[in-house]
Amino acid sequence: MFRRIAVGAAVAAVLPLSLTGCAGEKAAGGAEPAAVRLLAETARRAGQVETYIADMTVESSGPRVTTTVRSRLRPRVAMSAVVSGGKTGCTETRLIDRMAYCKLDEPAWxxxxxxxxxxxxxxSPGAGLMADEVARVRRDDPAEQVKALAASTDVRESSERGRNRHLTGTLTFEQALARFDPKIRPERERTYRTLGVGTTRFDLWLDPAGLPSKAVMVVSTSTGDLTTTAVYHDYGRPVDVRPPPAAQVAGF
Known part of the structure; x- marks a missing residue:
């Protein structure tokens, strides 16, 4: 029930950190060393962020799904995610410390x-799923997303000249699996193969402060491309997430 809110984000956010290469030469597979270093610096900056808001859109052959995530990463984890479009199971998810809440889209619940x-x-019922949700929040923050992109062996900086720097590259099926814990990797591999996941193309834009401002992931699957767009903003602004009224909450 407490599954990933956006399937596209789930597919695009499972890639390992692999920083290689040095100045004056190409990294493995043709990655630009300067672009690899820029990703590392961006991840470092993003790793210092305590709060952020992300507006996400997932587009595929099915219904368009949009999600707004408000997240506090430290000192105490808190997150709210409001979903619209498609059949998501939860229209809103809230995570506060070690307790998670799901507003169901099943009227007869x-x-x-x-x-x-x-x-x-x-x-308690659902405890394992809640633990997965906590791990998801930590894995899907902007810093972890940028680290994941560093697995690309062809990352490069666009030649565009503008206010926001722009990085682009691709990620393979194997790189996508590598980030998972070995204990759950076989299960994820089965899921990926069922979906027919292939190559992921990505674009990442940075704001003037050197933080992620927009990320676009295009994942090839057996039923067509799945595109996830995430726009990050309001870094460092207060995020207040509270439990729903107790009278409206039931356990599993």
Whole structure:
């Protein structure tokens, strides 16, 4: 139930960190060393961010899905994600410390209690899924996203000249799998093969402060391209996420 809110983000955000190359020569596969270094510096800057907002859109052969994520990464994790379009299971997800809440899009769930909740700790129903959600929040923050792109062996900086710097490259099926924990990698590989996942093309724009401002991932699948667009903004602004009213919440 508490699955990834955007399938496109799930596919595009599973790539390992691999920084290679040195000044004056091409990195493996033709990556530009300067672009690799820029990704590393961007990840460092993004790793210092405590809060951000992301507007995400996933487009494929199915319904268009949009998600607005408001996230606080530290000192205490908090996140809210509001989803519209398609059949998502949860129209809103809130994560506060070790407790997660899902506002279900099933009217018959429990009358008067549209929210389901579960702790990531202990053996309560849904605990394992909640633990996955906590890991997802940490993995999908801008810093981790940028680190993932560094796995590309052909990353380069666009020749465009403008206010925002622009990086582009591709990622392979194998690189996509490499970031997963070995314990769950076989399951993810089966999912990827079922979807017919192939190459991912990406574009990343940086704002004047050197932080990610926009990322576009185009993932080839057996049913056509799946495009995820994420626009990051409001870095460092306060993010206040509160539990839903207790009277509206039911456990699993």
């Amino acid at each position: 429990r009358p008067g209690k549209p929210w389901a909740s579960a702790s990531v700790d202990g053996s």
